[in-house]
Amino acid sequence: MISIEKKIEDTVIKGVKELYQVEINSSAIQLQKTNKEFEGDVTLVVFPFVKFARKAPAQTALQMGEYLKAKLPEITAFNAVNGFLNLQISSTYWLERFNDFRLEAQSKENSVSSTASSATATAATAASAYVIEYSSPNTNKPLHLGHIRNNLLGWSVAEIWKATGKSVKKVNLVNDRGIHICKSMLAWLRYGQGETPQCSGLKGDHLVGKYYVIFSQQLAKEVAEIMASHPGIEKEVAERQAPLMQEAQQMLRKWEDGDEQVLELWKTMNTWVYAGFSETYQKLGIDFDKIYYESQTYLLGKSMVEKGLKDGLLIKKEDGSVWADLREDGLDEKLLLRKDGTSVYMTQDLGTAQLRYQEFNAEKLIYVVGNEQNYHFDVLKRVLKKLGYDWSSKIEHLSYGMVELPEGKMKSREGTVVDADDLIEKMTQTAKETTEELGKAPLLENKEEANRLYHTIAMGALKYFILKVDPSKNMLFNPKESIDFNGNTGPFIQYTHARIRSLLRKSEKQPDSPILFNIQDLPKLSAKEISLIQNLLTYTSVLQQAAKTFSPAIIANYIFDTAKEFNGFYQDTPVLKEEHENTRLFRLALSQFTGTILKQGLHLLGIEAPERM
């Protein structure tokens, strides 16, 4: 079915040619939803035609209105306010369009779920994929609020691309090597007395994080002593001299030399951490198609750099260090290999990018990394380009802002970091209390089911709270206020969905099989109904826009609008008690499809849509 917007567009082009003898293209045509204060459904902005119409805006609008009404039977009436031509579209049109759209969407959804297993099989051999990296944790500390924003964004963007039909690979790059994990290992050897997750009951990542903190505390003591006995010494020098730090450095060298004892401990502690991480990922509903470990990839970039050096694309300085000269691009020089020949962060990223590009024949390489690394990714792309890899343009940095607290930034030193597990726990507890306060507990006699619902609601609140904000902006997280389930929140949308499902249950309709009604027998639609239909019809374009701009926030705001619109409709429109069966069916269909859209939108944000709450 050709949309009315498209028809109007084509007709306006013809009309302008006929009336004013001017050729225009479709970009000159601006159509928008008519504002509430005015009569009409769709508005054409005629200002662009005023020049060659040689008439006042309002007259131009009227003339165009006459023309459109004569050509298009869907247009039942029109009025002009200044340069705005408000067009009324027939109820029949909206109903037909709504029917087409929802039936198509429904059949697509059914076919997707039935072929889901075979789809993944073909995706594995698919020609090219969008590879999206997110999470990228260090193994010395548990996940915190910043990681949560990262994880949610990455997972959601991956799902949004999938929904547009792309093959997507979700990958994680774990930074499992380096001085930081050695610090935890050393502190554990010294002060741990054999403590394990099993015997202490501590989550593995928290246990390792605990020893990282102990290391820092002990180091601070040593540094203080050195500074007291050597007045005037700089703090950095003192740190380097501290025995504990020297020992950690030595451990790192042993690790790189493959010392068995060190490797054994390293493996053990990392295993603890991974167990902890996967528990947190699971609670968040986050998953990956592939996990990379830096310990396995950190040498890859070197060969690329050495080849670049041989080809004369890079420069070697007197001390033996290797650099990329980016001054032509307005940037500085960038170190790629230290004078001792070891690789740096950038070198590793060159390697992992190459690896990933080949492994998945990537169409896009997307990195979900905080905006403090904007410069890094700018340089990464330029260095790759300089080295002659034309796929460098496939790299996209999904840069997001920091999560700040009312007291300011999170600082691990000041203990203001919001731990991911604690936060999830606290929100689940609040969901439980709120549910009980509202007297909804009787809905769920089954305790296990109730706990699952509390978790679903808590995650809905957390995920929506974070994803509704434009990724590029810094955001404020107020722990007290964020655990709110009223208003523009995830639970509000979940609740609206649950009510719709309840409505369908009570009407004894199958929630997923399309409800049919007879368009001819329906009276004129109310303004609320048209508005809701129009809103639902924008779903596809919202999805495209969200994918293109890497912004789940667009989806979040859209489903909130939809839920709110539905509530307005639902409040004073009888659905179950309507006397005319056909009208009842239509309203049920409208409710049902609203529910479907809400569910899909929630899914794209990683939020479950409960059947009842």
Add this chain to the structure above:
RNA sequence: GGUUCCGUAGCUCAGUUGGAUAGAGCAACAGCCUUCUAAGCUGUGGGUCGCGCGUUCGAAUCGCGCCGGAAUCACCA
């Protein structure tokens, strides 16, 4: 200092390729539960869209210049 990002109601945030009187939620106040779920709905109050100039029929949106904030500019990752 260079580069990048941000600045919209008391607070948290929307605002589509430039369109009509800039919108939600929270907080405040006033109503609505014998009705399909009140985690809801309706209403009231609240704005120099950081400031100025420019482009345009029209600017929160585009350009330039200021002001304020953040990040970054490592032989850390």
